[in-house]
Amino acid sequence: MGLYLDGFLIALKGAPVTIGVSLIAVALGVCLGLGIALMRLSKHWILKIPATIYVEIVRGTPIVVQAFIFAYGIPQLLQANGVPFKWDQLIIPAVIVCSLNSGAYVAEVIRSGLQAVDKGQMEAARSLGMSYTMSMRLIIIPQAFRIILPALGNEFVTLIKETSVLSFVGVVEIMRKGTLWNAATFETFPAYIGVACAYMVLTIPLSRLVNYVERRMAVDKKDDAPKLPIDKSEVAAEASLRKGMV
Amino acid sequence: MIEVKGLKKSFGDNLVLKGIDEIINDGEVVCVIGPSGSGKSTFLRCINMLEEPTAGTIHIDGVQVTIEHINETRKNMGMVFQNFNLFPHMSVLENITVAPIKVLGMKCHDAEVRAKDLLKKVGLEEKAEAFPSSLSGGQKQRVAIARALAMEPKIMLFDEPTSALDPEMVGEVLDVMKALAHSGMTMIIVTHEMGFAREVADRVLFMDDGYIVEQGSPEELFGNPKEVRTQAFLSKVL
Numbered sequence: 001m002g003l004y005l006d007g008f009l010i011a012l013k014g015a016p017v018t019i020g021v022s023l024i025a026v027a028l029g030v031c032l033g034l035g036i037a038l039m040r041l042s043k044h045w046i047l048k049i050p051a052t053i054y055v056e057i058v059r060g061t062p063i064v065v066q067a068f069i070f071a072y073g074i075p076q077l078l079q080a081n082g083v084p085f086k087w088d089q090l091i092i093p094a095v096i097v098c099s100l101n102s103g104a105y106v107a108e109v110i111r112s113g114l115q116a117v118d119k120g121q122m123e124a125a126r127s128l129g130m131s132y133t134m135s136m137r138l139i140i141i142p143q144a145f146r147i148i149l150p151a152l153g154n155e156f157v158t159l160i161k162e163t164s165v166l167s168f169v170g171v172v173e174i175m176r177k178g179t180l181w182n183a184a185t186f187e188t189f190p191a192y193i194g195v196a197c198a199y200m201v202l203t204i205p206l207s208r209l210v211n212y213v214e215r216r217m218a219v220d221k222k223d224d225a226p227k228l229p230i231d232k233s234e235v236a237a238e239a240s241l242r243k244g245m246v
Numbered sequence: 247m248i249e250v251k252g253l254k255k256s257f258g259d260n261l262v263l264k265g266i267d268e269i270i271n272d273g274e275v276v277c278v279i280g281p282s283g284s285g286k287s288t289f290l291r292c293i294n295m296l297e298e299p300t301a302g303t304i305h306i307d308g309v310q311v312t313i314e315h316i317n318e319t320r321k322n323m324g325m326v327f328q329n330f331n332l333f334p335h336m337s338v339l340e341n342i343t344v345a346p347i348k349v350l351g352m353k354c355h356d357a358e359v360r361a362k363d364l365l366k367k368v369g370l371e372e373k374a375e376a377f378p379s380s381l382s383g384g385q386k387q388r389v390a391i392a393r394a395l396a397m398e399p400k401i402m403l404f405d406e407p408t409s410a411l412d413p414e415m416v417g418e419v420l421d422v423m424k425a426l427a428h429s430g431m432t433m434i435i436v437t438h439e440m441g442f443a444r445e446v447a448d449r450v451l452f453m454d455d456g457y458i459v460e461q462g463s464p465e466e467l468f469g470n471p472k473e474v475r476t477q478a479f480l481s482k483v484l
Binding site: 118120121123124125126128138146209 | 325397
């Protein structure tokens with residue numbers, strides 16, 4: 001039993017990095033995602049096409065490949081062209097990859113959230129003389145965020161698990177801590193059970209919190225938005241495109 | 247004065263408005279009636295460019311309405327929708343003050359004073375802090391009217407304002423609209439309430455199949471319709 005506890009405690013030492021990377025990535029991801037979502041909903045192809053390409057590339061490639069490209073591929077490319085470049089810390093490309101990755105998924109969540117807001121809201125705002133931008137900012141986006149808050153929470157939970165791939169490029173987070181301990185002790189089973197427990201300690205309370213918020217919001221606005229259950233499941237479906245929702 | 251010339255609107259291949267010419271004078275209350283799909287709502291929505299006309303022009307007080315300057319135009323033109331479209335994340339008071347504050351640049355306090363005054367007029371002063379979800383349909387629509395009036399528009403457009411209401415709530419909304427009509431507001435009202443149109447309208451337009459088929463005073467149009475289509479429609483609804 002002691003070995004399992006050791007494995008768990010060792011793995012837990014990686015938790016600050018895992019949480020830090022996930023938090024920054026989800027925060028940047030939301031900002032990026034909002035921009036991308038607005039671009040994708042734009043009528044101008046010059047905005048729409050790059051945003052669509054970005055989302056397709058990110059969603060169409062594994063995050064581990066993206067991580068290798070950023071951590072090792074880009075420095076190699078620059079060095080081969082005579083630019084002396086090396087990441088000071090591998091955590092920098094790690095955060096970039098996770099943010100870019102999260103941005104693409106969050107963009108799809110936000111896009112479906114924006115589309116779930118009744119069209120009449122935009123018409124009402126515009127009929128009062130508001131510009132498109134002002135209507136978006138004051139009327140549509142606040143409502144969309146309430147709709148997608150649970151999906152964003154799930155995105156955060158998913159991202160915590162996804163950051164485990166960063167161990168492949170040498171970022172010392174939960175998974176890497178376990179791997180290193182395994183390499184030193186050959187206690188493979190306790191090591192990875194410890195890693196699994198360390199992730200669960202983070203993800204289970206978080207997904208409970210998300211469920212709680214979701215239930216609260218369902219009560220809050222039950223009568224003003226009869227279409228909400230459908231819209232919400234669309235958003236959830238969008239989020240679950242990403243593998244394994246908790 | 248609103249001057250509509252040669253107004254056409256199509257959605258894809260579907261020509262909904264087939265050429266509307268109409269002049270609506272200041273202070274006039276015009277009710278638009280007709281069967282579903284006749285283009286009544288589209289006509290109304292073209293006036294403030296919620297639908298962009300396919301052809302034709304609209305002038306308001308001699309100034310052409312264009313999509314580029316539409317925000318200016320809309321400041322003087324309130325609209326009330328069938329489904330209320332109140333902002334669910336804002337209180338009643340915020341619903342009414344948001345546009346005056348953000349669009350007209352009014353001070354919060356002044357906007358609130360105006361909003362409370364309007365709420366009193368529509369009989370909902372005690373609901374200022376309530377959220378739309380706690381209101382009945384009739385109350386929502388009265389708030390929506392107050393919200394549009396808060397911009398102090400010269401023209402009010404009503405798109406079937408009572409069609410989504412339970413029958414017992416229709417009266418309270420129509421009462422507010424009657425008071426507004428008597429105050430001299432220019433109003434264009436798409437409605438299925440024939441009794442209301444007869445009582446309040448200065449003029450009634452009957453639309454069918456993308457045209458204004460017939461128009462006249464309520465007495466003429468309801469009492470002695472000339473066109474066969476008008477007669478057929480009225481025989482069904484009256």
